[in-house]
Amino acid sequence: EAGVTQFPSHSVIEKGQTVTLRCDPISGHDNLYWYRRVMGKEIKFLLHFVKESKQDESGMPNNRFLAERTGGTYSTLKVQPAELEDSGVYFCASSQVGGGPGANVLTFGAGSRLTVL
Amino acid sequence: LAKTTQPISMDSYEGQEVNITCSHNNIATNDYITWYQQFPSQGPRFIIQGYKTKVTNEVASLFIPADRKSSTLSLPRVSLSDTAVYYCLVGALSLISGGYNKLIFGAGTRLAVHP
Numbered sequence: 564e565a566g567v568t569q570f571p572s573h574s575v576i577e578k579g580q581t582v583t584l585r586c587d588p589i590s591g592h593d594n595l596y597w598y599r600r601v602m603g604k605e606i607k608f609l610l611h612f613v614k615e616s617k618q619d620e621s622g623m624p625n626n627r628f629l630a631e632r633t634g635g636t637y638s639t640l641k642v643q644p645a646e647l648e649d650s651g652v653y654f655c656a657s658s659q660v661g662g663g664p665g666a667n668v669l670t671f672g673a674g675s676r677l678t679v680l
Numbered sequence: 681l682a683k684t685t686q687p688i689s690m691d692s693y694e695g696q697e698v699n700i701t702c703s704h705n706n707i708a709t710n711d712y713i714t715w716y717q718q719f720p721s722q723g724p725r726f727i728i729q730g731y732k733t734k735v736t737n738e739v740a741s742l743f744i745p746a747d748r749k750s751s752t753l754s755l756p757r758v759s760l761s762d763t764a765v766y767y768c769l770v771g772a773l774s775l776i777s778g779g780y781n782k783l784i785f786g787a788g789t790r791l792a793v794h795p
Contacts, residue, residue, distance in 0.1 A: 567723070598785070606724070606767075606785035619782055654723050667712055669783070671723030 565589065567672035569655050575678045581643040584675045588637070588657030595638050596658075596669065597630060601651035609653075612638060613660065645679045652676050684768045689790040698755045700789050702768030705749050710772035713744060713751045718765045718788070727766075728753065763793045 568587040576582050588595050597609040609628070610620040614635035623630070627646070632638040642649050653676075656669040685703040692698045704713070712731055716724035728735055730742040730751070741754040755762060765788040 596782075605787055608782040608784065611782060622782060656723070667714065667729055668726050669724075671716075671725065673721070673723050 567655055567657050567670050569653075569672035569675045571675055572673065573676040573678070575680065576645055577680050578647055579644045581641065582645055582677060584640045584642075584653050584677070586638045586640070586655030586657075586672060588655070589670055591659070592657035592670075593635065593660040594658040594669075595632060596656040597638070597640055598654040598656065598671075599651050600654070601648065604651075606654065609640075642677070645677075647679050650677055650679045683784065684770055684786045686766075686768055686786055686789045688787060689792070691792050691794065692758055693794050694759055695757050698758050698762075698791060698793075700753045700755075700766055700768075700791070701750055702753070703750050704768070704770045707748050707770050708772060711748075711770045712772065713742070713748075714769045714771070714783075715740070715742065715751075715753045716767045716769065718767065724767060724785075758791075758793045760793050760795065763791060765790050 567589060570585045574582050593614050595612040598606050599609055600606045608622040610623055610630055611618045612632045615632050627642055627644060629641045630638060640653060652674040654671050654674045656671040658669050712729055714729040715727045717727050718724045728737055728740045728742045730744050732744050732748060735742045743752040753766060767785055767788040769783045771783040
């Protein structure tokens with residue numbers, strides 16, 4: 564079974580530019596989550612999709628961040644315009660919907676490292 | 681949302697058993713306890729999950745006392761490759777979405793295994 568795939572693995576951009584991160588969850592996983600870790604800090608929740616709907620976006624830091632999941636498959640996280648403090652590692656995770664052991668287990672991608680200069 | 685507290689770091693030697701305890705005093709009735717392992721430049725990886733008593737799988741055991749206010753991850757006979765950060769998370773499934781309500785990561789426990 565393919566895992567959660569994130570692209571790009573590393574992106575270096577200048578302040579004010581735009582970056583789009585992509586996450587391909589495990590096939591059939593309706594739950595999709597975005598997390599991020601900024602330098603020296605803990606991993607923080609950003610938002611949660613169930614299929615194409617945003618279930619919880621309370622962790623999104625501000626309106627420069629836009630997450631989409633059209634069709635309920637892959638998801639993108641766009642940062643526009645990027646600021647220095649957006650630098651960090653952005654993780655995507657997915658899980659099954661419903662009861663049973665699989666629904667409780669998040670599978671994480673390797674992360675996308677964003678560096679804003 | 682239940683907050684978790686773990687030791688910041690631990691040291692061990694190859695072949696020893698390692699026990700990492702996590703405190704979650706305000707755990708809710710519907711919360712599960714899940715442990716993840718993270719290596720540098722990788723995402724967190726699921727190790728084990730439990731609700732109460734003891735759970736064992738091929739890599740670890742999880743001990744949860746009756747009051748569920750803490751849990752202990754036990755790694756038998758660690759090796760150098762077990763050097764990683766270990767996170768204890770507490771959270772409940774949403775009855776609406778079937779997915780986890782947002783999980784809160786703590787600082788984790790940095791385990792160093794020495795030869």
